[in-house]
Amino acid sequence: MNMIDPAAPALPQASVTVGTLHGVGLGPGDPELLTVKAVRLIQASPVLAYFAKKGRRGNARTIVDPWIAPGTEELPLLYPVTTEVHFADEGYVRELSGFYEESAERIALELLAGRDVALVAEGDPMFYGSFMHLFIRLKDRFRVTVTAGVTGMAGCWTAAGLPITWGDDVLTVLPGTLPADALTQRLRATDAAVIMKLGTNFPKVRAAIEAAGLLGRAVYVERGTMAGEKVLPLKDKTDDAAPYFSLILVPGEGRRP
Ligand SMILES: C[S@@+](CC[C@H](N)C(=O)[O-])C[C@H]1O[C@@H](n2cnc3c(N)ncnc32)[C@H](O)[C@@H]1O
DSSP states (O other): OOOOOTTSOOOOOOOOOOOEEEEEEOBSSOGGGSOHHHHHHHHHOSEEEEEEETTSOOHHHHHHGGGOOTTOEEEEEEESSOTTSOTTOHHHHHHHHHHHHHHHHHHHHHHHTTOOEEEEESBOTTSSOTHHHHHHHHTTTSEEEEEOOOOHHHHHHHHTTOOOOOTTOOEEEEETTSOHHHHHHHHHTOSEEEEEOOGGGHHHHHHHHHHTTOGGGOEEEESTTSTTOEEEEGGGOOSOOOOSSEEEEEOOOOOOO
């Protein structure tokens, strides 16, 4: 039997300061559109985490490349499924939720070991961002900071040289995943619009814009501010191919002085 000797000196307690998770927005693609704060946090964090598709480097990792400090440990979080599967599919939702749980635990292990983690996100982390799924899982267990980023849509309307809203114009942001009639209805009710998440939804979105009578005003932007950027009037786009990083802008007309 082990007896505790009350006279024995107390053993020194090993203490580890728990790390902080920094959610960091990277902006729309141009590596010069990161904020000063984003660069500072990325360079001060010993661990860099980012989402990517299996077998790909990932857009966030590409944007952040010029700013990574030597010796930074990388923690890629690789999606098990692609965004091409419909989000209403039950198996897809289950698999994605398991992936977010596992990713949160991988980050938690780094934080518990006392290492700060910068989890970088394209655009703004709180705007349709995967970061949000880890934020809600970790925010009550750890210190979490979030650094705003320039959104993809802001990068796109500046790249297109397109003032998007004037005066009292109402701007509506629509995911292209909505049904065609819902898209048309929302487009008819707004002054200006951004339609994101095109991909395979592109033909449906174009038809909805046409049905709302907005084809003449709509502008298609692919990879705004990134290498390979394309900007063209939607009416001049003759094919149905739209990559993941593409969106459509419908600028407001407003009451101009
Ligand atoms: C999951 S959302 C992420 C949005 C991001 N958090 C942001 O702040 O812009 C991805 C969608 O944003 C749009 N997007 C983001 N950046 C873009 C860019 N640089 N060029 C074109 N579309 C972009 C595309 O429609 C894409 O499908």
